[in-house]
Amino acid sequence: MMQGLPPSENPVREVPAGLRHAAAAIKAATGAGEQIALLGTASHTIGTTLDLCRTVQEMTAVLVPAMADYSTVDLLEPVLRGEDPPTSGLEDRSAWHRAAVHGIDQGPLRTLRDALPQLDAACPLCEPMLVPRLDHDGNWPHPKRPSGANLRRFGLHSMMAVPLATRGQVLGLVTLYRGRHRVPFSQADLRIATHIGAFAALALDNARRYARERAVALELQMSLLPREIPLHPGLEITHRYQPASRSALVGGDWLDVAALPDGRVALTIGDASGHDIHAAAVMGRLRTLMQAxxxxxxxxxxxxxxxxxxxxxxxxxxxxxxxxxxxxxxxSRRCTIARAGHPPPAILHPDGSVEFPDIPAGPPLGIGEQRYTTAELQLAEGDILMLYTDGLIETHDQDIDVGMDRLATALGRGGHSLNQLCDSILTDLRPHGGEDDITLLAVAIRGLPHHRTASWDLSCGSTEPCRARHLIRGQLEQWNLPLLADTAEPLVEELISAATCDDGCPLGVRLHRTDVLLVEVLDTCRTMSAAPQGECDDRELRIVGEQAQHWGVRDHADGRTVWFEIPLGSEAETSTRSQRR
Known part of the structure; x- marks a missing residue:
């Protein structure tokens, strides 16, 4: 995936006024020190960033008006994408892209902007070229010339072309022009321009390599992000990923959404430190560990x-x-959540209010010998849970608290849909990207379809197992799944009977029908064993393990839940499809 500078997104830009200050100072220089001043300014002005377009603009700002009246820079198309420059076919006009044009006035700029170089294969591009004067017909007496550009009417009479080459590779070509008020270019001018071109070529090559590494890191990162998030009952989920600006490498942002066998959904978002390929690789390892x-x-x-x-x-x-x-x-619409050095989630309530729940932060992952704690969020239907990375709320010149306030304001404006909400947040907080990439994971809380879920509150007592069997059979017959009762009833009875607790201690049973039948039994007295281990007395768990397709035990603030799944038969699947219609 090439995320460099494609021609359609890289229009010719005139040099910003801020880059002309050094060149203006050189223009005032006189005598023998002028050339030294020019070279010194070039070394300090060219290559201040790792952006290809900015680098060529800096170069033309140094050259105009100190050495020339007008200047153009052409780069080979692969260079703009961060690739290695081609070694052949340079005479092909389509291989070039005009990356910068600068002049002392607006007169010939339009002509120069549109006049890509027309090169002759027999003319070595690796050599600088000096054309002191136009010929008598008003054309450049050399095959390296602007195609179809009759610049004589603008008073341009002298030209130099200097290749931007480094490590034996040609990256581009800088062309300089002088008008009638200045003397023609000389060999001394060509030597100075060649030195400046060599320095600029090194800066361009660094920017090109940077663009290539950024493209590789971005491709790696995008390949590790989920392509699409499947539907989950009771949730609407969407996400966004916005890379850092083109002058910054991508970081290690990632997210994941996974359905668990017990009907719950795992939501994860993270950010590996650094902004390079290594950060993306760390992100990939971390995501794999999390999934396992x-x-x-x-x-x-x-x-x-x-x-x-x-x-x-x-x-x-x-x-x-x-x-x-x-x-x-x-x-239960409950989210059990823990964080390791990550910003807290935001919750947008239906009334437009925004909350940042207090969740113990814990240190970032990778420090070692740390322990993390969880918090439980009780969400309501209509709430939107927003997970995000710090690139959204923190910059080098903005405190994180200010960013969180801005996020709350953007969330409070809402949106007609979850997708529009994510788009508006990025537009409000990071309309032009930033020095860090941004990831959003938005989760809208919806109600479960009532016709697929049934739950009952029970209590410990000798009559409750029989009552549970009766409730389960009645519900499964209502769902046209009577055959599943032969498996579900005895398993639930075993689990309720094993909850040896005081009479009146709350128990709960829940059925949820999707492509399987999920059965959960909640014991608030927490007396069940976590899992069968060797020769133990957990007879009821061994029975569950033998008869259920999947099963498990989980502890939480309300107690302990044992869950199991029963696959639907062919008749049940037919019934499920008909009810969906």
Missing amino acids: GVSQGREPAELLTTIDALMAAGHAQSDIATCLHGIYDPA
Whole structure:
């Protein structure tokens, strides 16, 4: 993926006024020190950034008006994209792009802007060229000349063309013109222009290599971001990724959304330190570790603690990353979340108010020997949970608190849709990009379809297992899934019977039907074992493990939940499809 400077997005720009100050000072210089002043200014003025267009503008600002009245710079198309310059076919007009044009007035600028070089294959481009005067017909007596440009009517009478070459590779060509009020170019002028061209070529080559590394890093990063986010019951999710400005490399921003077997959804966003290919590679490793931990059912704080230790033990000290990781339960609309040095999420409520919940920050990942804690967010239908990276709210000249205030204001304006909200936030806070890339993950809380979910509150007691069986069978018959009751009923009965607690201790049972039947049993007394291990007395868990397709146990603030899935049969699938229609 080339994210360099394609011609359609790289119009010819005249040199900004701010770049002309050094050249104006040179113009006033006189005597033998003029050439030294010109070379010194070039060394300090050209190559102040790693932007190709800016570099050529800086060069023309040095040359005009100190040495010439007008100047153009042509670059080879692959160079603009950060690629290596071609070694053949340079005489092809389409291989060139006019990257800059500058002059003492507006007279011939339009003609110069449109006049790409027409080169002769027999004329070596690697050599500088001096044409002291126009010929008698008003044309340049040399094959290296502007095509179709009769500049004599503007008083231009002398020209120099200097290749921008380094390491044996030609990157471009700078052409200088003088008008009637100045003497023709001399060999001494050509030597000075050649020195300046050599220095500028080094700066251009650095910018080209930078553009190539940026393109590779961006391609790597984009390949590790999710191509699309699948639909999740009870949620509407969208995301945005905005690379840093072209004068900055991309960083290590990433995000991920994963459906868990128990019907919950894992939401993750992170930022690896640095702005280079290494940062993108760290991001890729971190995302892989997160996906592995999520697939194992690790809770947020536990997972961040484990990854912190792995990163600290296995990689360089520079492999540091921030991360915000949460697990959302559509049934309870509760999000269990932990963060490692990452900005807190924002919540946009239906009334337009914005909240930044207080979540223990913890240090960034990769420091080692850290422990993280979780917070639980109780969300409501209509809330929008916004996860983001620090590039959205923090810059070198703006404190993070100011950025968060601006984000709250942008969120408060809302939008007609989740996509429009994300677009408006980027427009309000970073309309022209910035020195850091930006990632947004917006999650709108929607209600679960009532016809696919059923839940009941129970309590410990001798009659509750029988009651649970009756409720489950009735609901499955209503869903046209009576055959599944033969599996679901005895499993739920075993789990409720195993909850040895005082009478009246709350229990809960929930059914959720998607492509499978998800059954959850909540025990608020937390007396069930976490998992079967060897020869133990967890008979009910062994039975669940034998008869359910997938199952698991998770601890949370309300107690402990055992869940299991039962696959739907062919008749049930037919019923599900008909009800969806």
